[in-house]
Amino acid sequence: MTKAFSLLLLYQLAGEAIVRVGKLPIPGPVVGMILLLATLMCHRRAAKDFREGAAVLLQHLSLFFVPAGVGVIVHVSRIADEWLPITLSIVVSTFAGMAVTVWVLKAMTSRRGAGEAR
Amino acid sequence: MNAEALAEVWTALSQSSLFCLTLTMAIYLVSIEIYKRCNYNTWASPTSLTIIFVAVFLVVARIPYPRFFEGAQFIHFLLGPATVALAVPLFDHWKRLASMAFPLLVALVAGSATAAGSAMLIAKVFGASREIVVSVAPKSVTTPIAMGISEQIGGIPSLTAVFVVITGSLGAVGFPLLFKWMKSNDAAAEGFAIGVTSHGFGTARAFLVSEEMGAFSALGMGLNGILSAIALPLILG
Numbered sequence: 001m002t003k004a005f006s007l008l009l010l011y012q013l014a015g016e017a018i019v020r021v022g023k024l025p026i027p028g029p030v031v032g033m034i035l036l037l038a039t040l041m042c043h044r045r046a047a048k049d050f051r052e053g054a055a056v057l058l059q060h061l062s063l064f065f066v067p068a069g070v071g072v073i074v075h076v077s078r079i080a081d082e083w084l085p086i087t088l089s090i091v092v093s094t095f096a097g098m099a100v101t102v103w104v105l106k107a108m109t110s111r112r113g114a115g116e117a118r
Numbered sequence: 119m120n121a122e123a124l125a126e127v128w129t130a131l132s133q134s135s136l137f138c139l140t141l142t143m144a145i146y147l148v149s150i151e152i153y154k155r156c157n158y159n160t161w162a163s164p165t166s167l168t169i170i171f172v173a174v175f176l177v178v179a180r181i182p183y184p185r186f187f188e189g190a191q192f193i194h195f196l197l198g199p200a201t202v203a204l205a206v207p208l209f210d211h212w213k214r215l216a217s218m219a220f221p222l223l224v225a226l227v228a229g230s231a232t233a234a235g236s237a238m239l240i241a242k243v244f245g246a247s248r249e250i251v252v253s254v255a256p257k258s259v260t261t262p263i264a265m266g267i268s269e270q271i272g273g274i275p276s277l278t279a280v281f282v283v284i285t286g287s288l289g290a291v292g293f294p295l296l297f298k299w300m301k302s303n304d305a306a307a308e309g310f311a312i313g314v315t316s317h318g319f320g321t322a323r324a325f326l327v328s329e330e331m332g333a334f335s336a337l338g339m340g341l342n343g344i345l346s347a348i349a350l351p352l353i354l355g
Contacts, residue, residue: 008199015202023239025270027262029201033340036205037212054203057196060204060291060330061322062165063146064197067190068261069169069283071276073176074183078250078277085244089237089254090281092335094289094315095296097233097258101303101311104228108221109307 005052010035132179138189160294165319166287197262204336211333214306222310229314230342233258233349249274255354256346260317271354289316291321301308305331310335313338314319
Protein backbone atom coordinates (compact mmCIF):
# COMPACT_ATOMS: atom_id res chain seq x y z
CA MET A 1 0.00 0.00 0.00
CA THR A 2 2.72 2.50 0.97
CA LYS A 3 4.83 1.28 -1.93
CA ALA A 4 1.97 1.67 -4.40
CA PHE A 5 1.15 5.13 -3.06
CA SER A 6 4.78 6.27 -3.24
CA LEU A 7 5.06 4.99 -6.81
CA LEU A 8 1.83 6.76 -7.82
CA LEU A 9 3.21 10.02 -6.39
CA LEU A 10 6.48 9.43 -8.21
CA TYR A 11 4.64 9.01 -11.53
CA GLN A 12 2.60 12.13 -10.86
CA LEU A 13 5.79 14.03 -10.11
CA ALA A 14 7.38 12.76 -13.33
CA GLY A 15 4.22 13.83 -15.18
CA GLU A 16 4.39 17.32 -13.66
CA ALA A 17 8.06 17.59 -14.62
CA ILE A 18 7.36 16.65 -18.25
CA VAL A 19 4.44 19.10 -18.46
CA ARG A 20 6.63 21.93 -17.17
CA VAL A 21 9.63 21.14 -19.32
CA GLY A 22 7.54 20.57 -22.48
CA LYS A 23 5.06 23.40 -21.65
CA LEU A 24 2.20 20.97 -22.42
CA PRO A 25 -1.45 22.09 -22.09
CA ILE A 26 -2.45 18.92 -20.16
CA PRO A 27 -2.13 18.41 -16.40
CA GLY A 28 0.70 16.42 -14.82
CA PRO A 29 -1.45 13.58 -13.41
CA VAL A 30 -2.73 12.73 -16.92
CA VAL A 31 0.84 12.50 -18.21
CA GLY A 32 1.66 10.42 -15.10
CA MET A 33 -1.20 8.08 -16.00
CA ILE A 34 0.17 7.66 -19.54
CA LEU A 35 3.67 7.01 -18.15
CA LEU A 36 2.36 4.38 -15.75
CA LEU A 37 0.34 2.71 -18.50
CA ALA A 38 3.46 2.58 -20.68
CA THR A 39 5.44 1.08 -17.79
CA LEU A 40 2.82 -1.60 -17.17
CA MET A 41 2.79 -2.53 -20.86
CA CYS A 42 6.56 -3.03 -20.78
CA HIS A 43 6.66 -4.78 -17.39
CA ARG A 44 3.39 -6.65 -17.11
CA ARG A 45 4.32 -8.08 -13.71
CA ALA A 46 4.64 -4.62 -12.14
CA ALA A 47 0.82 -4.31 -12.15
CA LYS A 48 0.53 -6.32 -8.94
CA ASP A 49 2.52 -3.66 -7.05
CA PHE A 50 -0.14 -1.10 -7.92
CA ARG A 51 -3.38 -3.06 -7.87
CA GLU A 52 -4.29 -2.75 -4.19
CA GLY A 53 -3.31 0.90 -3.84
CA ALA A 54 -5.08 1.86 -7.06
CA ALA A 55 -8.26 0.04 -5.98
CA VAL A 56 -8.39 1.95 -2.68
CA LEU A 57 -7.98 5.34 -4.39
CA LEU A 58 -10.43 4.61 -7.23
CA GLN A 59 -13.05 3.35 -4.80
CA HIS A 60 -13.23 6.79 -3.22
CA LEU A 61 -12.56 8.81 -6.36
CA SER A 62 -15.72 10.88 -6.02
CA LEU A 63 -14.84 11.93 -2.44
CA PHE A 64 -11.84 13.78 -3.86
CA PHE A 65 -14.18 16.11 -5.79
CA VAL A 66 -15.90 17.31 -2.63
CA PRO A 67 -13.54 20.24 -1.84
CA ALA A 68 -13.96 21.67 -5.38
CA GLY A 69 -17.71 21.05 -5.32
CA VAL A 70 -18.16 22.92 -2.04
CA GLY A 71 -16.84 25.95 -3.97
CA VAL A 72 -20.47 26.35 -5.02
CA ILE A 73 -20.92 28.57 -1.93
CA VAL A 74 -18.67 31.22 -3.48
CA HIS A 75 -20.83 31.38 -6.61
CA VAL A 76 -24.31 30.93 -5.16
CA SER A 77 -25.64 34.36 -6.13
CA ARG A 78 -24.25 34.17 -9.66
CA ILE A 79 -25.74 30.72 -10.22
CA ALA A 80 -29.06 31.86 -8.73
CA ASP A 81 -29.14 34.79 -11.18
CA GLU A 82 -28.62 32.61 -14.23
CA TRP A 83 -30.05 29.33 -12.98
CA LEU A 84 -32.23 28.62 -16.03
CA PRO A 85 -29.57 28.70 -18.78
CA ILE A 86 -27.10 26.91 -16.49
CA THR A 87 -29.53 24.11 -15.60
CA LEU A 88 -30.75 23.57 -19.17
CA SER A 89 -27.23 23.75 -20.56
CA ILE A 90 -25.78 21.19 -18.15
CA VAL A 91 -28.71 18.75 -18.19
CA VAL A 92 -29.25 18.67 -21.97
CA SER A 93 -25.58 18.70 -23.01
CA THR A 94 -24.52 15.96 -20.57
CA PHE A 95 -27.13 13.47 -21.74
CA ALA A 96 -26.88 14.52 -25.40
CA GLY A 97 -23.11 13.96 -25.31
CA MET A 98 -23.58 10.61 -23.61
CA ALA A 99 -26.21 9.44 -26.12
CA VAL A 100 -24.16 10.59 -29.13
CA THR A 101 -21.04 8.78 -27.86
CA VAL A 102 -22.95 5.51 -27.39
CA TRP A 103 -24.72 5.81 -30.77
CA VAL A 104 -21.54 6.53 -32.74
CA LEU A 105 -19.56 3.82 -30.97
CA LYS A 106 -22.26 1.19 -31.43
CA ALA A 107 -22.86 2.12 -35.07
CA MET A 108 -19.15 1.86 -35.84
CA THR A 109 -18.43 -1.35 -33.95
CA SER A 110 -21.49 -3.22 -35.26
CA ARG A 111 -20.78 -2.16 -38.87
CA ARG A 112 -17.17 -3.22 -38.59
CA GLY A 113 -18.20 -6.50 -37.00
CA ALA A 114 -20.62 -7.16 -39.88
CA GLY A 115 -18.00 -6.16 -42.46
CA GLU A 116 -15.53 -8.67 -41.10
CA ALA A 117 -18.26 -11.31 -41.57
CA ARG A 118 -17.04 -13.90 -39.14
CA MET B 119 -16.08 26.06 31.53
CA ASN B 120 -18.37 29.01 30.91
CA ALA B 121 -20.18 29.83 27.67
CA GLU B 122 -17.76 32.59 26.72
CA ALA B 123 -14.72 30.31 26.95
CA LEU B 124 -16.56 27.64 24.96
CA ALA B 125 -17.37 30.13 22.24
CA GLU B 126 -13.73 31.14 22.12
CA VAL B 127 -12.59 27.53 21.70
CA TRP B 128 -15.24 27.00 19.01
CA THR B 129 -14.12 30.08 17.08
CA ALA B 130 -10.50 28.99 17.15
CA LEU B 131 -11.19 25.35 16.26
CA SER B 132 -13.84 25.88 13.59
CA GLN B 133 -11.44 28.00 11.57
CA SER B 134 -8.66 25.38 11.69
CA SER B 135 -7.59 23.04 8.89
CA LEU B 136 -8.00 20.06 11.19
CA PHE B 137 -11.63 20.91 11.87
CA CYS B 138 -12.51 21.38 8.19
CA LEU B 139 -10.80 18.12 7.22
CA THR B 140 -12.48 16.17 10.03
CA LEU B 141 -15.83 17.75 9.21
CA THR B 142 -15.59 16.70 5.55
CA MET B 143 -14.62 13.11 6.37
CA ALA B 144 -17.29 12.77 9.09
CA ILE B 145 -20.00 14.13 6.79
CA TYR B 146 -18.81 11.78 4.03
CA LEU B 147 -19.17 8.78 6.37
CA VAL B 148 -22.65 9.91 7.44
CA SER B 149 -23.59 10.40 3.77
CA ILE B 150 -22.49 6.85 2.93
CA GLU B 151 -24.70 5.63 5.78
CA ILE B 152 -27.67 7.62 4.40
CA TYR B 153 -26.96 6.18 0.94
CA LYS B 154 -27.07 2.65 2.40
CA ARG B 155 -30.31 3.38 4.26
CA CYS B 156 -31.82 4.62 0.96
CA ASN B 157 -31.03 1.20 -0.56
CA TYR B 158 -28.24 2.66 -2.71
CA ASN B 159 -30.67 4.94 -4.52
CA THR B 160 -28.64 6.87 -7.10
CA TRP B 161 -30.36 10.14 -6.11
CA ALA B 162 -28.79 9.87 -2.65
CA SER B 163 -25.21 9.72 -3.96
CA PRO B 164 -22.83 10.18 -1.00
CA THR B 165 -20.71 12.74 -2.86
CA SER B 166 -23.61 15.06 -3.67
CA LEU B 167 -24.95 14.71 -0.13
CA THR B 168 -21.51 15.49 1.32
CA ILE B 169 -21.14 18.61 -0.84
CA ILE B 170 -24.59 19.88 0.12
CA PHE B 171 -24.16 19.21 3.86
CA VAL B 172 -20.66 20.71 4.01
CA ALA B 173 -21.77 23.76 1.99
CA VAL B 174 -24.75 24.38 4.28
CA PHE B 175 -22.58 23.91 7.37
CA LEU B 176 -19.97 26.42 6.14
CA VAL B 177 -22.63 29.03 5.39
CA VAL B 178 -24.38 28.58 8.75
CA ALA B 179 -21.11 28.48 10.74
CA ARG B 180 -19.72 31.41 8.72
CA ILE B 181 -16.55 29.59 7.71
CA PRO B 182 -15.18 31.20 4.53
CA TYR B 183 -14.45 28.85 1.61
CA PRO B 184 -10.70 29.59 1.37
CA ARG B 185 -10.39 28.74 5.09
CA PHE B 186 -12.27 25.49 4.51
CA PHE B 187 -10.08 24.66 1.53
CA GLU B 188 -6.91 24.95 3.65
CA GLY B 189 -8.06 21.79 5.40
CA ALA B 190 -9.91 20.13 2.53
CA GLN B 191 -6.95 20.48 0.17
CA PHE B 192 -5.55 17.25 1.62
CA ILE B 193 -8.56 15.46 0.11
CA HIS B 194 -8.42 17.53 -3.09
CA PHE B 195 -4.76 16.58 -3.45
CA LEU B 196 -5.62 12.88 -3.81
CA LEU B 197 -7.24 13.60 -7.20
CA GLY B 198 -3.70 13.59 -8.63
CA PRO B 199 -2.51 10.12 -7.55
CA ALA B 200 -6.04 8.76 -8.22
CA THR B 201 -5.82 9.99 -11.81
CA VAL B 202 -2.44 8.25 -12.19
CA ALA B 203 -3.98 5.09 -10.67
CA LEU B 204 -6.50 4.94 -13.53
CA ALA B 205 -3.65 3.43 -15.58
CA VAL B 206 -4.19 0.11 -13.76
CA PRO B 207 -7.76 -0.66 -14.99
CA LEU B 208 -6.77 0.73 -18.41
CA PHE B 209 -3.90 -1.75 -18.50
CA ASP B 210 -6.16 -4.63 -17.43
CA HIS B 211 -8.53 -4.01 -20.35
CA TRP B 212 -5.98 -2.79 -22.85
CA LYS B 213 -6.50 -5.58 -25.41
CA ARG B 214 -10.18 -4.75 -25.87
CA LEU B 215 -9.55 -1.02 -25.82
CA ALA B 216 -6.83 -1.26 -28.47
CA SER B 217 -8.97 -3.46 -30.72
CA MET B 218 -11.58 -0.68 -30.78
CA ALA B 219 -9.17 2.24 -31.07
CA PHE B 220 -10.58 3.88 -34.20
CA PRO B 221 -14.31 3.68 -33.29
CA LEU B 222 -13.42 4.94 -29.80
CA LEU B 223 -11.61 7.98 -31.18
CA VAL B 224 -14.45 8.90 -33.56
CA ALA B 225 -17.02 8.49 -30.77
CA LEU B 226 -14.80 10.58 -28.49
CA VAL B 227 -14.67 13.51 -30.91
CA ALA B 228 -18.43 13.30 -31.60
CA GLY B 229 -19.41 13.01 -27.92
CA SER B 230 -16.96 15.61 -26.67
CA ALA B 231 -18.00 18.14 -29.34
CA THR B 232 -21.70 17.50 -28.63
CA ALA B 233 -21.27 17.94 -24.88
CA ALA B 234 -19.17 21.14 -25.04
CA GLY B 235 -20.92 22.63 -28.09
CA SER B 236 -24.49 22.08 -26.96
CA ALA B 237 -23.64 23.31 -23.44
CA MET B 238 -22.35 26.63 -24.80
CA LEU B 239 -25.13 26.99 -27.36
CA ILE B 240 -27.95 26.37 -24.87
CA ALA B 241 -26.41 28.67 -22.27
CA LYS B 242 -26.08 31.42 -24.89
CA VAL B 243 -29.58 30.98 -26.35
CA PHE B 244 -31.12 31.20 -22.87
CA GLY B 245 -29.29 34.42 -22.14
CA ALA B 246 -26.37 33.44 -19.93
CA SER B 247 -23.55 35.96 -19.56
CA ARG B 248 -20.34 35.42 -21.53
CA GLU B 249 -18.40 34.24 -18.48
CA ILE B 250 -20.98 31.55 -17.82
CA VAL B 251 -21.06 30.43 -21.47
CA VAL B 252 -17.27 30.06 -21.51
CA SER B 253 -17.05 28.54 -18.02
CA VAL B 254 -19.58 25.84 -18.90
CA ALA B 255 -17.64 24.62 -22.00
CA PRO B 256 -15.15 22.31 -20.23
CA LYS B 257 -17.72 20.95 -17.72
CA SER B 258 -17.47 17.34 -18.95
CA VAL B 259 -13.71 17.27 -18.27
CA THR B 260 -12.22 16.17 -14.96
CA THR B 261 -11.72 19.00 -12.42
CA PRO B 262 -7.98 19.80 -12.64
CA ILE B 263 -7.99 19.82 -16.47
CA ALA B 264 -11.30 21.71 -16.68
CA MET B 265 -10.05 24.49 -14.38
CA GLY B 266 -6.92 24.90 -16.49
CA ILE B 267 -8.95 25.08 -19.72
CA SER B 268 -11.40 27.56 -18.20
CA GLU B 269 -8.57 29.89 -17.28
CA GLN B 270 -7.11 29.71 -20.79
CA ILE B 271 -10.39 30.50 -22.56
CA GLY B 272 -11.40 33.37 -20.28
CA GLY B 273 -13.79 31.58 -17.94
CA ILE B 274 -13.87 31.53 -14.13
CA PRO B 275 -11.97 28.39 -13.01
CA SER B 276 -13.70 27.96 -9.64
CA LEU B 277 -17.10 28.34 -11.32
CA THR B 278 -16.09 25.73 -13.89
CA ALA B 279 -15.16 23.40 -11.01
CA VAL B 280 -18.71 23.74 -9.70
CA PHE B 281 -20.18 22.99 -13.15
CA VAL B 282 -17.86 20.00 -13.44
CA VAL B 283 -19.11 18.59 -10.15
CA ILE B 284 -22.77 19.22 -11.04
CA THR B 285 -22.27 17.59 -14.46
CA GLY B 286 -20.50 14.62 -12.89
CA SER B 287 -23.17 13.98 -10.25
CA LEU B 288 -25.92 14.40 -12.82
CA GLY B 289 -24.26 12.02 -15.28
CA ALA B 290 -23.54 9.46 -12.56
CA VAL B 291 -27.13 9.60 -11.32
CA GLY B 292 -28.74 9.68 -14.75
CA PHE B 293 -26.82 7.18 -16.87
CA PRO B 294 -28.75 4.07 -15.79
CA LEU B 295 -32.01 5.82 -16.78
CA LEU B 296 -30.64 7.11 -20.11
CA PHE B 297 -29.26 3.73 -21.17
CA LYS B 298 -32.46 1.99 -20.11
CA TRP B 299 -34.43 4.47 -22.23
CA MET B 300 -32.04 3.96 -25.17
CA LYS B 301 -32.42 0.20 -24.71
CA SER B 302 -28.64 0.05 -24.79
CA ASN B 303 -26.92 -3.10 -23.60
CA ASP B 304 -23.22 -2.64 -24.20
CA ALA B 305 -21.08 -2.08 -21.09
CA ALA B 306 -18.06 -0.98 -23.13
CA ALA B 307 -19.83 1.71 -25.18
CA GLU B 308 -21.80 2.92 -22.17
CA GLY B 309 -18.72 3.09 -19.97
CA PHE B 310 -16.85 5.08 -22.59
CA ALA B 311 -19.76 7.53 -22.96
CA ILE B 312 -19.95 7.95 -19.19
CA GLY B 313 -16.25 8.82 -18.99
CA VAL B 314 -16.39 11.24 -21.93
CA THR B 315 -19.33 13.20 -20.48
CA SER B 316 -19.14 12.80 -16.72
CA HIS B 317 -15.43 12.23 -15.97
CA GLY B 318 -14.37 10.91 -12.55
CA PHE B 319 -17.82 10.99 -10.96
CA GLY B 320 -19.28 8.86 -13.70
CA THR B 321 -16.19 6.65 -13.69
CA ALA B 322 -16.46 6.02 -9.95
CA ARG B 323 -20.04 4.88 -10.42
CA ALA B 324 -19.28 2.90 -13.58
CA PHE B 325 -16.79 0.82 -11.55
CA LEU B 326 -19.66 -0.11 -9.23
CA VAL B 327 -21.59 -1.54 -12.20
CA SER B 328 -18.69 -3.55 -13.62
CA GLU B 329 -14.92 -3.49 -13.89
CA GLU B 330 -15.25 -3.41 -17.70
CA MET B 331 -17.56 -0.39 -17.67
CA GLY B 332 -15.19 1.35 -15.26
CA ALA B 333 -12.14 0.73 -17.44
CA PHE B 334 -13.87 2.12 -20.55
CA SER B 335 -15.09 5.06 -18.52
CA ALA B 336 -11.57 5.76 -17.26
CA LEU B 337 -10.35 5.71 -20.86
CA GLY B 338 -13.13 8.04 -22.01
CA MET B 339 -12.35 10.46 -19.19
CA GLY B 340 -8.61 10.46 -19.89
CA LEU B 341 -9.00 10.88 -23.65
CA ASN B 342 -11.61 13.63 -23.33
CA GLY B 343 -9.31 15.41 -20.88
CA ILE B 344 -6.46 15.35 -23.38
CA LEU B 345 -8.66 16.24 -26.39
CA SER B 346 -10.41 19.12 -24.61
CA ALA B 347 -7.18 20.50 -23.16
CA ILE B 348 -5.82 20.82 -26.69
CA ALA B 349 -8.97 21.60 -28.74
CA LEU B 350 -10.97 24.01 -26.57
CA PRO B 351 -8.22 26.64 -26.13
CA LEU B 352 -7.46 26.40 -29.87
CA ILE B 353 -11.11 26.92 -30.86
CA LEU B 354 -12.15 29.42 -28.18
CA GLY B 355 -8.88 31.01 -27.09
